[in-house]
Amino acid sequence: MSASSLIPTKEPRFQVPDVRGRFGQFGGMYVPETLMTPLLELSKAYAEARRDPAFQNDFTNMLRDFAGRPTGLYFAESLTKHFGGARIYLKREDMLHTGAHKINNAVGQALLAVRMGKKRIIAETGAGQHGVATAAVCAKFGLKCVIYMGAEDMERQALNVYRMRLMGAEVRGVEAGQRTLKEAVNEAMRDWVTNVRDTHYILGTAYGAHPYPMMVRDFHRIISMESKQQMLRAENKLPDHVVACVGGGSNAIGSFFEYLDEPEVELIGVEAGGRGIVEGQHAARFAGGRLGVLQGCLTHILQNSEGQIEGTHSVSAGLDYAAVGPEHAYYHERGRIKFAYATDEECLDAFKLLSSKEGIIPALESSHALAYGCKLASDSPRTSTVLINLSGRGDKDVWSAARAMGVEIKL
Numbered sequence: 587m588s589a590s591s592l593i594p595t596k597e598p599r600f601q602v603p604d605v606r607g608r609f610g611q612f613g614g615m616y617v618p619e620t621l622m623t624p625l626l627e628l629s630k631a632y633a634e635a636r637r638d639p640a641f642q643n644d645f646t647n648m649l650r651d652f653a654g655r656p657t658g659l660y661f662a663e664s665l666t667k668h669f670g671g672a673r674i675y676l677k678r679e680d681m682l683h684t685g686a687h688k689i690n691n692a693v694g695q696a697l698l699a700v701r702m703g704k705k706r707i708i709a710e711t712g713a714g715q716h717g718v719a720t721a722a723v724c725a726k727f728g729l730k731c732v733i734y735m736g737a738e739d740m741e742r743q744a745l746n747v748y749r750m751r752l753m754g755a756e757v758r759g760v761e762a763g764q765r766t767l768k769e770a771v772n773e774a775m776r777d778w779v780t781n782v783r784d785t786h787y788i789l790g791t792a793y794g795a796h797p798y799p800m801m802v803r804d805f806h807r808i809i810s811m812e813s814k815q816q817m818l819r820a821e822n823k824l825p826d827h828v829v830a831c832v833g834g835g836s837n838a839i840g841s842f843f844e845y846l847d848e849p850e851v852e853l854i855g856v857e858a859g860g861r862g863i864v865e866g867q868h869a870a871r872f873a874g875g876r877l878g879v880l881q882g883c884l885t886h887i888l889q890n891s892e893g894q895i896e897g898t899h900s901v902s903a904g905l906d907y908a909a910v911g912p913e914h915a916y917y918h919e920r921g922r923i924k925f926a927y928a929t930d931e932e933c934l935d936a937f938k939l940l941s942s943k944e945g946i947i948p949a950l951e952s953s954h955a956l957a958y959g960c961k962l963a964s965d966s967p968r969t970s971t972v973l974i975n976l977s978g979r980g981d982k983d984v985w986s987a988a989r990a991m992g993v994e995i996k997l
């Protein structure tokens with residue numbers, strides 16, 4: 587893919603964030619003073635790297651040779667026939683090394699860390715996908731790697747813990763609070779402040795303080811750069827709808843970015859509806875959230891009337907977070923990206939359907955986008971197209987999906 591994928595241009599989609607990291611009123615740098623120094627250092631280093639053709643070249647080569655890009659655009663013929671409506675296409679991020687889109691960002695940030703002379707990497711992980719991608723790039727570049735993971739998540743995702751350790755990472759369990767992702771992020775930030783001289787923090791989604799939301803977006807922009815050309819080749823026109831699931835928002839902003847300035851393309855982000863829109867039972871920030879600050883960023887957050895962060899629930903760990911990336915909050919407010927949600931039940935139905943109709947087992951996160959995309963396709967004319975971003979593969983989820991469907995796997 588072209589040598590310009592990180593370099594900003596004058597088009598409107600590049601006008602955010604501003605120099606202070608603001609997407610309209612959202613985003614920013616809401617951090618203690620001790621974190622301002624590393625964040626400003628990172629902003630400066632990234633601003634230089636993104637304009638350097640050598641950095642761009644290394645990034646492109648690593649995406650091709652290590653991560654496995656470009657990923658395919660797949661016409662889901664059986665699924666299309668099944669619903670009898672719009673033609674359904676899948677962007678196959680599930681085919682990437684380590685199993686999901688997350689490797690795009692891990693590669694980009696590892697290259698940046700090397701460029702900055704950092705020898706040690708830290709990262710947070712929830713389900714373990716970002717931890718695995720980070721451990722992989724650290725092994726490749728010979729960087730010391732420490733992954734923070736909630737103790738609860740370590741028990742639920744024991745296989746990913748072992749994968750990270752196999753690749754040489756140290757996995758540190760976090761016992762605070764709910765023992766999940768939010769606490770792991772806090773620990774990673776604490777580590778960063780203490781060890782900033784030799785350490786880079788590879789944050790895993792388009793979230794947090796500036797420059798992370800912008801930088802992570804840039805590293806995933808390749809998804810829509812590829813899909814745009816692939817759709818034009820396949821259909822001779824742009825897709826009518828692009829659908830992606832939204833946790834922090836990285837796969838979604840990457841798959842939407844090149845279409846933001848194409849008003850005829852409808853963009854839909856799908857959040858986790860869990861057991862329904864009742865406090866504590868979902869993670870649909872646009873269905874129940876309010877403006878607030880969490881972990882460096884002003885955005886839509888699930889919180890109670892006192893501003894306490896609400897508990898969340900989703901069958902998919904990767905969508906189970908109380909806040910959403912600031913760029914999504916911005917385009918939600920402007921009406922450019924529409925948001926919907928899929929429930930656990932709809933997600934599991936889509937998980938089974940894609941497996942049985944196409945021979946592709948999707949990640950439970952991606953199954954949310956599938957659930958909504960299929961509904962949309964069945965309500966749309968046959969002449970139209972729906973492009974669904976298949977953010978990851980479902981191998982990691984087979985165990986928990988089976989349990990959620992009441993099937994017992996005996997070993």
Ligand SMILES: *Cc1c(COP(=O)(O)O)cnc(C)c1O
Pocket residue numbers: 686687688715716790791792831832833834835836837838904905949951952977978979
């Ligand atoms: C982590 C993950 C997500 C959610 O993260 P985003 O930053 O919102 O993309 C979605 N799909 C898969 C497969 C993941 O691993």
